[in-house]
Amino acid sequence: MSDKAVQQLATVTIRFAGDSGDGMQLTGNRFTSASAMVGNDVATLPDFPAEIRAPAGSLPGVSGFQLHFADHDILTPGDEPDALVAMNPAALKANLPALPTGATIIVNSDSFTKPALRKAKYDADPRQDGSLDGFKVYEVPITDLTLRALEGHDLSKKAKERSKNMFALGLMSWMYSRPLEPTIEWVESKFSAAPDLVDANVAVLKAGWAFGETTELFDHRYEVQPAADLPPGLYRQITGNLATAYGLIAAGQLSGLPLFLGGYPITPASDVLQELARHKNFGVATFQAEDEIAGVGAALGASFAGNLGATVTSGPGVNLKAETIGLAVATELPLLVCNIQRAGPSTGMPTKTDQADLLQALFGRNSDAPVPVVAAETPGDCFDAVIEGARLAIKYRTPVFVLSDGYLANGAEPWLIPDVAGLPDLSADVAFAAARHGDDDSFQPFTRSEATMARPWAIPGTPGLQHRVGGLEKADRSGNISYDPENHHRMTMLRQAKIDRIAQDIPPLAIEPDSDADADVLVVGWGSTKGPIKAAVRRVRDEGHKVAQAHLRHVNPFPSNTGAVLRRYHRVLVPEMNTGQLRMLLRATFLVDAVGYNRVTGLPFSSGELAEAIRSQVHQPHEGVEAT
Amino acid sequence: MSDASRVSGGRPGQATDTLTRKDFASDQEVRWCPGCGDYAILATIQGVMPDLGVSRENTVFVSGIGCAARFPYYMNTYGFHGIHGRAPAIATGISETRRDLKVFVVTGDGDALSIGGNHLIHAMRRNVDLTIIMFNNQIYGLTKGQYSPTSETGKVTKPTPEGSLDYPFNPVSVALGAEATFVGRTIDNERDHLSAMVERAAHHEGTAFIEVYQNCNIFNDGAFDAVRKNEANQIRLEHGRPVRFGAHGEHGVLLSDGCELEIVDVEGAEPADGSQPGATGRRVAAESELVVHDAHREDASLAFALSRLSHTPLGPTPIGLFRQVRRPVYGDELARQLADAQLRKGSGDLQALITGSDTWRVGGQRPPSPTP
Ligand SMILES: Cc1ncc(C[n+]2csc(CCOP(=O)(O)OP(=O)(O)O)c2C)c(N)n1
Numbered sequence A: 001m002s003d004k005a006v007q008q009l010a011t012v013t014i015r016f017a018g019d020s021g022d023g024m025q026l027t028g029n030r031f032t033s034a035s036a037m038v039g040n041d042v043a044t045l046p047d048f049p050a051e052i053r054a055p056a057g058s059l060p061g062v063s064g065f066q067l068h069f070a071d072h073d074i075l076t077p078g079d080e081p082d083a084l085v086a087m088n089p090a091a092l093k094a095n096l097p098a099l100p101t102g103a104t105i106i107v108n109s110d111s112f113t114k115p116a117l118r119k120a121k122y123d124a125d126p127r128q129d130g131s132l133d134g135f136k137v138y139e140v141p142i143t144d145l146t147l148r149a150l151e152g153h154d155l156s157k158k159a160k161e162r163s164k165n166m167f168a169l170g171l172m173s174w175m176y177s178r179p180l181e182p183t184i185e186w187v188e189s190k191f192s193a194a195p196d197l198v199d200a201n202v203a204v205l206k207a208g209w210a211f212g213e214t215t216e217l218f219d220h221r222y223e224v225q226p227a228a229d230l231p232p233g234l235y236r237q238i239t240g241n242l243a244t245a246y247g248l249i250a251a252g253q254l255s256g257l258p259l260f261l262g263g264y265p266i267t268p269a270s271d272v273l274q275e276l277a278r279h280k281n282f283g284v285a286t287f288q289a290e291d292e293i294a295g296v297g298a299a300l301g302a303s304f305a306g307n308l309g310a311t312v313t314s315g316p317g318v319n320l321k322a323e324t325i326g327l328a329v330a331t332e333l334p335l336l337v338c339n340i341q342r343a344g345p346s347t348g349m350p351t352k353t354d355q356a357d358l359l360q361a362l363f364g365r366n367s368d369a370p371v372p373v374v375a376a377e378t379p380g381d382c383f384d385a386v387i388e389g390a391r392l393a394i395k396y397r398t399p400v401f402v403l404s405d406g407y408l409a410n411g412a413e414p415w416l417i418p419d420v421a422g423l424p425d426l427s428a429d430v431a432f433a434a435a436r437h438g439d440d441d442s443f444q445p446f447t448r449s450e451a452t453m454a455r456p457w458a459i460p461g462t463p464g465l466q467h468r469v470g471g472l473e474k475a476d477r478s479g480n481i482s483y484d485p486e487n488h489h490r491m492t493m494l495r496q497a498k499i500d501r502i503a504q505d506i507p508p509l510a511i512e513p514d515s516d517a518d519a520d521v522l523v524v525g526w527g528s529t530k531g532p533i534k535a536a537v538r539r540v541r542d543e544g545h546k547v548a549q550a551h552l553r554h555v556n557p558f559p560s561n562t563g564a565v566l567r568r569y570h571r572v573l574v575p576e577m578n579t580g581q582l583r584m585l586l587r588a589t590f591l592v593d594a595v596g597y598n599r600v601t602g603l604p605f606s607s608g609e610l611a612e613a614i615r616s617q618v619h620q621p622h623e624g625v626e627a628t
Numbered sequence B: 001m002s003d004a005s006r007v008s009g010g011r012p013g014q015a016t017d018t019l020t021r022k023d024f025a026s027d028q029e030v031r032w033c034p035g036c037g038d039y040a041i042l043a044t045i046q047g048v049m050p051d052l053g054v055s056r057e058n059t060v061f062v063s064g065i066g067c068a069a070r071f072p073y074y075m076n077t078y079g080f081h082g083i084h085g086r087a088p089a090i091a092t093g094i095s096e097t098r099r100d101l102k103v104f105v106v107t108g109d110g111d112a113l114s115i116g117g118n119h120l121i122h123a124m125r126r127n128v129d130l131t132i133i134m135f136n137n138q139i140y141g142l143t144k145g146q147y148s149p150t151s152e153t154g155k156v157t158k159p160t161p162e163g164s165l166d167y168p169f170n171p172v173s174v175a176l177g178a179e180a181t182f183v184g185r186t187i188d189n190e191r192d193h194l195s196a197m198v199e200r201a202a203h204h205e206g207t208a209f210i211e212v213y214q215n216c217n218i219f220n221d222g223a224f225d226a227v228r229k230n231e232a233n234q235i236r237l238e239h240g241r242p243v244r245f246g247a248h249g250e251h252g253v254l255l256s257d258g259c260e261l262e263i264v265d266v267e268g269a270e271p272a273d274g275s276q277p278g279a280t281g282r283r284v285a286a287e288s289e290l291v292v293h294d295a296h297r298e299d300a301s302l303a304f305a306l307s308r309l310s311h312t313p314l315g316p317t318p319i320g321l322f323r324q325v326r327r328p329v330y331g332d333e334l335a336r337q338l339a340d341a342q343l344r345k346g347s348g349d350l351q352a353l354i355t356g357s358d359t360w361r362v363g364g365q366r367p368p369s370p371t372p
């Protein structure tokens, strides 16, 4: 154990940054794992370039991983890092603007060579020109210390240098009192085929720790106690994409339907296809199609044939799928469409987050083609959002959008592992239409259930139910092609009413627990902004202001009490990482004078900026009529 | 598992002895233009269905958009009238997951080769178990007569008043180039040939592609008359037989020294017009020199060369089965991978999956202490 003084902290945000080849994502993930194991609450924000390998040492090649850990429940990956580990000058330059004054900076001093400074577009060495005044800067010759730790190991110099991220991890683990065991175990299983790599990585990891312990540079370290307010139970770390994949597998299991995923690789959604492909023993069939159109087409065909058809993509892929989603609306077949939103328009910023595909999900098809929309709120919540999406798709025989985003997809959080026995049973809603025998040709594929307005799901192979579906308008009940004006009106209204009816089958919009009943201001969001909004509301309430928060999980249809909730408050603030899409819907649907806080940076909101936005609403004078 | 459980490796099969052509006709009124070639194709295919040994409920017709694509509405089977060009994609999802079904795709030249060209070629290279029947009328029928990717260059249509600039696709060449394992060509009004082709295609394991010359009497009447109405121009391909054609078999196909296929007059066979072999300036060759058609050759080069004998159907044109080879079927291989995974790992345990191996307990056991 250390002899140095230990300072207790409640919450810490650190950022690892280096070249994309430096292994910063791995370092961040291991640190996160260890922090979660200690019992801290954690939230992460990986931030990597779209280029697989931008030129080494260049600014576009900088890869970063921010994580926030605390002794209480936290809601965001942290606004500003308390500490930055910069493995090269480019990483320092790219991340310096994010640091508050007084932050700790640990630089790999070996990397500050003339050529490296030039590649980072530094005219002068920032360590000498005053750029770092006001920060606590520690210069550590990480490369050199790594090589020294590996003296006598039979590895090339290049291979040795490659483990310098382990030195940084060891040092930071010492500084924040993280255990090394979880990382050592991980290294052992990861490199089980190459014992010399295990030895090398562990040696460097321990050298990093020992350096912290012995060097005079640092006179104390920190500790963050386990979070006491997390609900008890068994936890694991989970990212949104992993939770999405698990949600899809669970939806298949819970419904008893074989899951069929038709996809096409696209950032940040590809992980889901890849993860599912590893679980064929759950009866999961995955299909990498020739494009997004074929991916969703095959999924719809699979649904017609009695599978749970699903597709996972990002905005540009949704564009391509639009016509098929419309076909699913017309044929009234279940289909899950998961959109892991990314910054646009067009190709935009593939690795950056955004929540600007909401109106696309609602309206991105020709004509009146209503589709339910469920939005995930946290990485772990992607699991439940997908199951909820599947429930609606199966029960109401409709395509359903499940919206996630780049922040949820790659961000991680501790996840209270659900008890499978407590998950909803989706099998009763499957209810395939039963065979008919004899000469009875009277099967009518467009009759509807009283309760759900859903039509029968009559799958091929069922005797006596031969029928044809398609995109041409169908006659109510018989399902024959119909151009009858009154029929088209009726079918349009029926399709809309079926989706509207879902409002009765979802939980009412709730005011979040940490809200003031008598607040003037209601903050309403949807999707991944829930954590940052909650953190901001907390801050503003701690300052003594009254604020309430509500978060929409179902964005189409809205819960039936939504209008009533909104009208209870004088002011409604809608923060969104888009130009005001939910706000437009709320204003149009409920005639409330909602105002927006809208910023699109490709990064999640910081709670600081949201707190500022809320304050500006709290301080507005009443426009109420109660004159004195 | 539900009724929809995947039938690994299973093949559609159920006695249909008692069914007749009429049992495969739906109650929907057929709405093509009077005289359209589609009628003959529909009647012939309905007539073949009872011989395939597949029940109505295990048969699915999938289509895109176009006149041809209305086909599924007229079949008393399961049917999916999709969107323009995407039928192979939809059908792929059905065929891959339900090996107990027999899946047909009916498509037009625009649907298959223009908007849906991508899906068509990829379905073929994957060898998805589909019988794809493309009605080629060298025109967009449903949208009232625009030129299609198979229309001849210079085609005058409303969007091409001075004639089209496009060079046409030869669908058989496209299919062969896309690694299709079964490629055939037939003609709408050649009932026996058409039904034989459909039957063979339906029994093929993997993607079978058939091009049907179909007369659109409204927008492209007579496009195939040179072949449809003149049997002498039909080079009927028969596996294992020398490639000969003409009323008396007086013409044949020979592989020249320059490695090109050449049409020749056959020694000893009297041309139908009573002239002498070689009178038209064609080379005269003995039957033994002719190319012997081998539909089952792994290498598709010869089939491809045959498809190039006529780029447009204006002269002697090969009809029949160009190629049929065996290759693993996508759906079967997928079913095998699924079954293997279950054997290897056992049926999935959802709780174990979502729990994973890196867990910790909150509100119990102490977290590990921070020592190296
Ligand atoms: C996305 C889309 N684009 C265009 C159309 C219009 N459209 C319908 S059928 C068709 C062409 C059909 O031609 P072909 O496939 O040759 O079929 P045919 O009518 O000749 O049988 C077109 C362009 C459509 N329905 N959908």
Ligand code: SF4
Residues within 6 Å of the ligand: B031, B032, B033, B035, B036, B037, B038, B067, B068, B137, B141, B142, B215, B216, B217, B218, B219
């Ligand atoms: S337009 Fe041509 S292809 Fe279409 S139905 Fe009429 S004749 Fe047939």
Ligand SMILES: [Mg+2]
Residues within 6 Å of the ligand: B066, B108, B109, B110, B135, B136, B137, B138, B139, B140, B141, B148
């Ligand atoms: Mg056509």
